[in-house]
Each structure stands twice: as structure tokens, then as C-alpha cells.
Amino acid sequence: MFISPMLLETAVAPFSDSRYIFEPKIDGHRLIYSQDTGNVRLYTRHNNECTRQYPEINGSTGTLFPYDVLLDGEIACVDPLTGAVDFESVMSRFQAKRADKIRQLTKELPVTFVVFDILRYKGEDVRNLPLLERKAILARLSLPSANFGVIPYVEGAGEALFAQMQARNMEGVVAKRKDSVYVSRRHSAWQKVINWTYADVFITGYRKGDFGWLASVADDRGKLRPAGIIEFGATPTHKRAFYGVVKPLITGEDREFVRLEPRIRARVKIRNWTKAGMLRSPVFTEFIV
Structure with missing residues (x-):
């Protein structure tokens, strides 16, 4: 099952606001994870299926969630030498099509699915819940493997988090209204600040x-x-x-x-x-x- 993702508007500059949470911006590619009656399908933000490219995420090399879920997040690949998120390695994984190449890259460039939102939980649509309630559901999830992670966030302190992202040469931060519902379009309730x-x-x-x-x-x-x-x-x-x-x-x-x-x-x-x-x-x- 595919749901078009909620997209970010661009903030003019870093800001702090108690109405928002702030997350690190992950330099990978957007992924919608759908587990329905034990079957996993993976989609890009444009509804292109990429299930076979990520065996460590699609359940073929590990366990599944104990219930049906629909998750929104980012596929990330970490450089083993620097510890930095490596966008080019993610693209190498995404563009691999041959089964032997996919198996090789799964060993050489393992990916992590960094989850930041949940759209369906145990078969129930939760998009109309406020963001912090959806985050609470995410925090209770039992993740299938070490290739899954949940994005951390801070409340209010956007400028301090952005300074940390600059110091680490990371992509930037994402600001999200605590009370925002999930809508399948670009919306000002979610904003990005890029570390150019x-x-x-x-x-x-x-x-x-x-x-x-x-x-x-x-x-x-x-x-x-x-x-x-x-x-x-x-x-x-x-x-x-x-x-x-x-x-x-x-x-x-x-x-x-x-x-x-x-x-x-x-x-x-x-x-x-x-x-x-x-x-x-x-x-x-x-x-x-």
C-alpha cells in the first residue's frame, strides 16, 4: 500500500519555537514502508517500488514487525570510515538492479531505514492523530532488526540542533509542528533548513x-x-x-x-x-x- 508522503516547505533560516519538534535531516532518499498481511513493499516518494533493492529492509534477510504497519522515513547509508551519512552510497544501492549486484552491495554498503512517522498501525489509519501521538506509537515499536532506527528529536531548540548539524557537516534540520496531522502534500507545518x-x-x-x-x-x-x-x-x-x-x-x-x-x-x-x-x-x- 502506497500513500503519497507529506513534503517539506523551506524555512528562511534556523529557528526555535516551542510549538515545534526538530529532527536531524538525513541525507538519503525517502521511503514508504508497507507491511500488509506479512508482505513488505517499499516505495520511493514518487511511488516507484524499490522492494528488491533492500533485502535487509524488505524482510527477506530478517524478521518482520509483529503487526501490519505503514511507515515513512529515509534510507541512509553510513560511510564506515567517517561515520557520515553518504548520499552517493545510497544512490548506488537504489540504482542496483541485478540480483548479484544487490547481494554484493547489501554486504558492502548496508543501509538503515530511519523511521520518522507512522501512517498505519495494526491496520488502523493514524494520519489524523497529532504528530506527538504518532511519535509515541513509533517509540513503542519493536524494530525487526538493527537495520531499522527511529529518528531522534528535540522540542523547541531548533537553532541549537542546527548548530550541531553544521558542526557535523550534516544536511540540516527538519521542523515539525507538534500538533500536525499527516497530509499527502507539501505543507508549512513541516519545514526544512538546509546546511548549505x-x-x-x-x-x-x-x-x-x-x-x-x-x-x-x-x-x-x-x-x-x-x-x-x-x-x-x-x-x-x-x-x-x-x-x-x-x-x-x-x-x-x-x-x-x-x-x-x-x-x-x-x-x-x-x-x-x-x-x-x-x-x-x-x-x-x-x-x-
Whole structure:
């Protein structure tokens, strides 16, 4: 059984409020866990089934809950060397399709299902209960294995928790109204505050079709290398300013991109750097003069 998840709005800045609880934001992918009459099905937030990708969660390598449940949470993978949540490892698990590859990655990159909400309990719909009542049900659950966990939270102290997330280089925090019911849409009762990292880049080209600026950064030898595509953050004013000055900077083009001399610099905010040295989810913030 799939239920569309409740989605987060974005808070302007970290905040503290006694009406809210605050949770660490886990850098993985959303998962709806459905156990119905002993059968487990796993779904992404977009209703794509991913049951077979996670044997340690789907019950095929362990026990089940003693009753039917429907849970909302995040699939996380922890780097064994650093202890940090590793988004790229989660994507490796999610994208694996062959049975032998799935078995191999289950041993090399085990995942944890971090549960933060319960939607059905013992066959009963509990979405209309206040959040803290649903949290109380979660706290009583007997988890099937060490691959399951329940997200911790604090009451009121959002700014202090965000400071901890910054110190640990984690993704950020999620603020949730204590009295919020669960609705299958984006809602202001749930908000996220992202722990952005900032980087300065050169814009070395632009996409001919849909908007996108090629970003490059200097390597260890001072030579520019590609670092990703900026697709978000630029306003119509920024775009007009950019396209008004780039014509003399054009050095060539291919089927998809127009290439530019590296004369225009910009600051972007990113989730983090990938292991390959690329900008993860870059968002334009300003031009650097």
C-alpha cells in the first residue's frame, strides 16, 4: 500500500519555537514502508517500488514487525570510515538492479531505514492523530532488526540542533509542528533548513535548450575543470544580465552547449561536493564582480 508522503516547505533560516519538534535531516532518499498481511513493499516518494533493492529492509534477510504497519522515513547509508551519512552510497544501492549486484552491495554498503512517522498501525489509519501521538506509537515499536532506527528529536531548540548539524557537516534540520496531522502534500507545518556549503565558480558555458550554466573550478594545479551545471537560483534579472554580456566571450559550441571564456564568476550554494569533485545540487546566489 502506497500513500503519497507529506513534503517539506523551506524555512528562511534556523529557528526555535516551542510549538515545534526538530529532527536531524538525513541525507538519503525517502521511503514508504508497507507491511500488509506479512508482505513488505517499499516505495520511493514518487511511488516507484524499490522492494528488491533492500533485502535487509524488505524482510527477506530478517524478521518482520509483529503487526501490519505503514511507515515513512529515509534510507541512509553510513560511510564506515567517517561515520557520515553518504548520499552517493545510497544512490548506488537504489540504482542496483541485478540480483548479484544487490547481494554484493547489501554486504558492502548496508543501509538503515530511519523511521520518522507512522501512517498505519495494526491496520488502523493514524494520519489524523497529532504528530506527538504518532511519535509515541513509533517509540513503542519493536524494530525487526538493527537495520531499522527511529529518528531522534528535540522540542523547541531548533537553532541549537542546527548548530550541531553544521558542526557535523550534516544536511540540516527538519521542523515539525507538534500538533500536525499527516497530509499527502507539501505543507508549512513541516519545514526544512538546509546546511548549505558555498563555492565560487567560473561560468564556462550555457545550455542552448533548457536553462543551465556550466560551472568550472580550479584544480590543484590551477587549471579549470568542469564541476557541474547550475540550473536553479538565477532570476530573470540575472539571466538578462548574463546573456547581455556573453557574446564576446563565446569560444565555440556543440549540439548542447555554447562555450565561453572563463571571465564570469559566480557564487553557488551546494549540498556538498561529490566524491568525484562535482558540485551537488548547485544553486546560483550571486555574480562575483
